[in-house]
Amino acid sequence: MESNFVDYVKIYCRSGKGGAGSRHLHRDNWTAKGGPDGGDGGRGGHVILRANRNFWTLIHLKFQRHVFAGHGGSGGSSRSFGKDGEDKVIEVPVGTVCYDAETGEYLCDITEDGQEVVLLNGGRGGLGNWHFRSSTNQTPRFAQPGEPALERTVILELKLLADVGLVGFPNAGKSTLLSTISAAKPKIADYPFTTLEPNLGIVPYRDNKSFVVADIPGIIEGAAEGRGLGLRFLRHIERNSVLLFMVPADADDIAAEYNVLLSELDQFNPELLDKQRILAITKSDMLDEELMAEMKEQLPSGVETIFISSVTGMNVMQLKDMLWKALNSEANKEIKLTHRNLDIVQREPAEDDEEFEYDFDDLEEDDEYEWED
Secondary structure, rough: OOOHHHHHHHHEOOOOOOOOOOOOEEEEEOEOOEEEOOOOOOOOEEEEEEEEOOOOOOOOOOOOOOOOOOOOOOOOOOOOOOOOOOOEEEEEEEEEEEEOOOOOEEEEEEOOOOEEEEEOOOOOOOOOOHHHHHOOOOOOOOOOOOOOOOEEEEEEEEEEOOOOOEEEOOOOOOHHHHHOOOOOOOOOOOOOOOOOEEEEEEEHHHHHHHEEEEEOOOOOHHHHHOOOOOHHHHHHHOOEEEEEEEEEOOOOHHHHHHHHHHHHHHHHHHHHHHOOOEEEEEEEHHOHHHHHHHOOOOOOOOEEEEEEEEOOEEEEOOOOOOOOHHHHHHHHHHOOOOOOOOOOOOOOOOOOEEEEEOOOOOOOOOOOOOOOO
16 A cells, blocks of 8 residues: 655646736826826736644645646726735744755755745836836837746655654664653564654653654665665654664674664764764563673663663663653754855846836837727
């Protein structure tokens, strides 16, 4: 059955073009041929990204390949403005990153619920002929066209926001631990790659406190080069504040497996090694005190280590204490991901009294101008 977890989509976006200004000349029952009174065109619609905490995947955008904002309306008589084009809002989960599909340029990062980023500005409406009246040209029969629309193909990539990320080979006991310490119910089986999509769980802690843990699908050696499932889901580890490495007690060489996991993260993104790490030896209920003491001497140095068993609950509370301490340490606060703002060259919305530049040599008066009632 196809997974409902979608963390990558590509969408073609186009903002709305500005409406044309009006060339209307005033006329009523008391005025045979009045002066210019053409209104301005309306602004084209923006394309906006908005964070919505009710979404946790991009599946609602999986089949939405095109997003078009509305065009601005043309100006009218009596200096009436054209209608602004309808903005198009793309709602995405918190943790979504946007890139330009053609250049790979980073565009924006959606990190807070309700946050909005204008991805593409709509074109400004053209000025009506009323703006171009002068003592030497009292009846201008031309107006500005609206600015054209902007277009771009973007990639939306979801990176789950979690405090702790579980990192380990398939069948290391990650899903079992998540089901033990939270209310999450991931699929658990005795064969590799049981977990095919990330799972999130809220872990209750002392004094009504809590933190979020993400179960990342199993990594294998060569994942950073595209083997297995790791390449697809390694991006989610970038969002985690603390990484909990999990190696089963029956592994042939615990230190070697831990170093392979470190190597895969380093190849994917060297900055991942700056995060705080804890190593949990799972399935430790099969070890006696003597064997456990012997294994401690062979464990990798430079990382906090704990023996746990999700089945019996051995040292699970102590593991929570270690994770909470790591999450609230000064070192972790310094490594927190800094959210970047939108950094993209695009037109800013015009002020009410601002006039955009236009080549008036291209404006031509109508030889056979028809008066508009």
